[in-house]
Amino acid sequence: xxxxxxxxxxxxxxxxxxxxxxxxxxxxxxxxxxxxxxxxxxxxxxxxxxxxxxxxxxxxxxxxxxxxxxxxxxxxxxxxxxxxxxxxxxxxxxxxxxxxxxxxx
Numbered sequence: 001x002x003x004x005x006x007x008x009x010x011x012x013x014x015x016x017x018x019x020x021x022x023x024x025x026x027x028x029x030x031x032x033x034x035x036x037x038x039x040x041x042x043x044x045x046x047x048x049x050x051x052x053x054x055x056x057x058x059x060x061x062x063x064x065x066x067x068x069x070x071x072x073x074x075x076x077x078x079x080x081x082x083x084x085x086x087x088x089x090x091x092x093x094x095x096x097x098x099x100x101x102x103x104x105x
Contacts, residue, residue, distance in 0.1 A: 012052045012053075013033065013050045013051060013052050014032065014033050014052060014053060014072055015030050015031060015032060015033060015050070015051050015052070015053070015056050015072070015073060016030070016031045016033060016035075016036045016045075016047040016048075016049070016050055016051070017029070017030050017031075017047065017048055017049060017051050017055070017056060017059065018030075018031075018045070018046055018047045018048050019048045019059065024064055025062075025063070025064035025065075025101075026059065026062045026063045026064060026065075027063065027064065027065040028056075028059050028060070028063045028065070028066055028067070029045075029066075029067040029068075029069070030056055030066065030067070030068050030069070030073045030076075031045065031047065031069045031070055031073060032069065032070025032071060032072045032073050032094075033050065034070065035069050035070040035073075035094050039092065039093070039094060041091075041092040041094075042069065042092070042094070053076060056073075056076065057076070057080065060076075060077075060080060060082060063099075063101070064100070064101040065098075065099070065100050065101070066082055066098070066099040066100075067096070067097075067098050067099075068083065068095075068096065068097045068098070068099075069091075069094050069095070069096055070094055070095060071095055073095075074088055074095040074096070074097045077097050077099060078097075082099040083097040083099055
């Protein structure tokens with residue numbers, strides 16, 4: 001299956017992403033796939049699509065607000081320097097972190 005400029009397999013799709021735009025910019029919420037599929041507290045959350053790390057990183061670069069749920073999503077935020085490790089909390093047994101770009105607002 002060809003998506004964008006590269007081929008992605010379902011097994012590569014590790015994240016659900018919810019994308020919102022408004023006059024202030026791009027707002028994204030990223031969930032580990034298992035958080036949406038297996039955690040009762042998150043099963044009914046609105047998402048835009050299932051995606052891979054490459055696309056999540058692409059959206060992160062543009063976003064003014066990033067909310068991350070799950071081990072993989074939070075670790076990606078830390079790795080990409082959006083999240084400080086001490087700023088991670090737990091909600092319903094799931095790691096959560098929030099980034100807000102205040103310089104552009």
